[in-house]
Amino acid sequence: MTIQGTMIIGHERRLGTAGSIKAIDPSTNTEMEPSFGLANSDDVDDACELARLAFDTYRETTPEQRAVFLESIADEIMALGSDLLDRAHRETGLPMARLEGERGRTMNQLRLFAKVVRDGHYLNATLDSALPERAPPRPDLRLRKIALGPVAVFGASNFPLAFSVAGGDTASALAAGCPVVVKAHSAHLGTSELVAQAVQSAARKCNMPVGVFSCLIGDGRQIGQELVSHPAIQAVGFTGSRQGGMALMRTAAQRHQPIPVYAEMSSINPVFLMPHALTNKTAQIATGFVDSLTLGVGQFCTNPGLVIAIDSHELDQFLDAARTAMQAKAAATMLTPGIHQAYVKGTAQLKQVAGVTEIAEGQAASPSQACAAQAQLLSCNAPQFLSQPELRDEVFGPASLVVRCASLDEMQTVAESLEGQLTATVHATAADYDYVQPLLPVLERKAGRILFNGFPTGVEVCHAMVHGGPFPSTSDSRTTSVGATAIDRFLRPVCYQAFPAELLPASLRDDNPLGLARVVDGALVVK
Template sequence: MADGEVVGPAQGRHLIAGEWVAGEGTFRSSPWTGEGRDFALGSPALVDRAAQAAEAAFPAFSALTREARAAFLERIAQEIEARGPAITEIGHLETGLPRARLEGERGRTIGQLRLFASHIREGAYLDRRHDAALPDRQPLPRPDLRLVQLPIGPVAVFGASNFPLAFSVAGGDTASALAAGCPVLVKGHSAHPGTGEVVAEAVLAAIKALDLPRGVFSLIQGGDRKTGEALVQHPVIRAVGFTGSLTGGRALFDLCARRPEPIPFFGELGSVNPMFVLPEAMAARGTQIATGWVASLTMGAGQFCTNPGIAVALDGDEADAFARHAADGLATVGPQVMLTDGIATAYREGSQRIGGGQGVRALHVSEPSGRNATPFLYEVTGEHFLAQPELAHEVFGPLGLLVRVTGEDQMLAVADAMEGQLTVTLQLDAGDHALAGRLTPVLARKAGRVLANGFPTGVEVADAMVHGGPYPASTNFGATSVGTLSIRRWLRPVCFQNWPEELLPEDLRGF
């Protein structure tokens, strides 16, 4: 089977500019249950084919009215909705995620598409500005200046392992890029290729229904490291969206920076999302907070990028009670299926790494096996934590670490030592406001989202949401991958000076 040979119908193939095509080889999926399927391997040649089609589609797609692009997003949502049962079933078989979770994630995916349709119709994202000409100004006249945000060109999106819908083929990165007017090349994640295939069918159905350029969307399945490298290094790709590991993301980030023409890499890489339990809150409701922490820590087998892996509290009797209650809660949590065998292996290795740290004491241990995860809970003093930065590295799964500090100053030192995070949480009552006031400026520098009296698992898709943060939480602290602000990643400001009205972009005419 030659690279790029057209085959059909869609069964384990790539979708390249409206055609289902095979590759030179195949990889076999590894579902949670049932037999695996063969899927075509990606290749640099297929990347080039998809990229060239995306570049050819860009002029016409970017010139569409905002209403036309909004209709496209809504039609994708409709097509995904129509395939709902099939998506749920194959997603469950591939990932082991509960059907209810997948149905909720599908709803979020559809909601994101419709939210961006509304957002671009409203038009505020264009950030239009007009400084009218001042021909009589002294000592020099001012020209007529008009600014608008324009799409940057084709973008690459890497599907996430832990969100087969909301952060994958038609997830937030794809929705926001299409809303901006940018064609999208998706590299599907090998953990759920069948799910990605069905979603790609939905996108293609929307493209055909609205007679849009076929190169506006492509899905390249699987592939080795060379496929991903070819994608981020292709000269027509103008930016990259990525959700995944620190190691893999950093490697791709470096490739983007080393290109002859560097491009932005918007990577979400890792976060332990620390939770600081302040004294008054601990005294008033420590066991309640422990219960909530256990629930958040183990939700979805801990496979959320906002999983609160570290709790920080003042040492003492109340911390003892908090630790006992958390350990008792974790003891009731049974094995949970992890997304891939590789993630399960990494979780076991991470548990051993934390447990082997100097001064680390086990509060609850378990014996995960195969593809299942079972929870762990450890504790360590603030002094030992500060001396071992590796204890603050993410373990992807239901593992918690309680850091017991000697006083407010050491709590501040722990906060200051934290690397960049997606989220930081304060559990506080009214009597904690003085300490919270000391912590807030430190923590606001560390995270993209700071929470009071809640838990970070669960990311609202909304105008004010920030899902990003300083490195290593993400590679661009000024960006978000969730919420309508995420569209800015795929836009650039252009100023038109003394430009004839009839030649201006449509969104600037008469402004």
């Protein structure tokens, strides 16, 4: 497979004609070959219409067929070998070890959803027998979940593999039975083309319908809006800025037929340091915090951008240890020139807010380092934080703000003031549990994942994971974009009343040919 600057539309590789763009090497801020042709409205329509035509065929493929398709995508990505990692490294500046881990995570996601499909629990197969003697009589009722329809997926800037062309949104949508049209992110065009070719190859090998997958390259605003507006598209998966997510949500809501947008957008992931934990594990917590803050140059949606603690001698010791750890951190290349510029602007604006002081900086970038970020640790007191809403805005990168509270009650007030978050972290010992108990209900209302004595960077791909949260961390707090239940976003229930046995879907037949665990007359029946 080679990078030719083309899009994937069904089984076709197509060169866009609406202009061209080149990927950027952020380490040198220079363009990379080749040029990529940009999609026009006809390309969007072709991809969406192919997806529409493929939908009814694809959604009724057997669980085994879809599982094999997902596993084949993982195999095809792995077969790209070092070409994929080399290109991703050049386009993002991310180290090879990180990219190898992300490739593994991408394949694990695909294989997890293959297992989810085979298990069949996502169908929620439910049977209620007829009760003809009851007054009034009850008819035979059966329920399963079916796919929503074609899904538009937007590749994320910070994960060129795991949240991009064949990332979690694509994997969960394909698992649900939804064809996918991806809008590739301009930050990693060559990486996206290679992965798109891998998905296309798997679709061919598995005899999937032609429109099951397409990948477009184009202007983010124009093509993105056209994609979400297209009547064939029935749901959207997005990871990116609050501004971008909100724009897609408005477009989706204004359609003749509104559709759901599952957008992961903005989170500062507060870390609460309880008094006894600070006393007993000061250096350990400080080192772990700085490592988490600077991991991946702070370009994780779960980056710990806020620390909340009681103003005390122990907090001063924590900050001294954090300062030492941060001063050892070298400046590193961010994903794109635009992200770097936004980080520099964001940290400068934070420093100008009244009452905000600088605690520590990482090492400065050298003159030869393009788009390199210097880590920043800042501080303010709780009244300043509560009175200035801009201090609650996300700064995407290795920057964090420490909020000094006068009391546990003030810490609670700060927690109540926060917007919705992907994560909230608590560092505590058993001696702190009485302090933590009243805080937990607040954190449950504010976050999708609550951690104890750890740090939020690192999102496990498994059945129990929740990578979502109240607005603005996501557009729908009832869902997750990582983990087995991510498939639920792209399903809806259908009830079959008094159906002839010959016409029932396999998951609802009396003989249960798929061998599913089902709820029958209110009881779980495992075949």
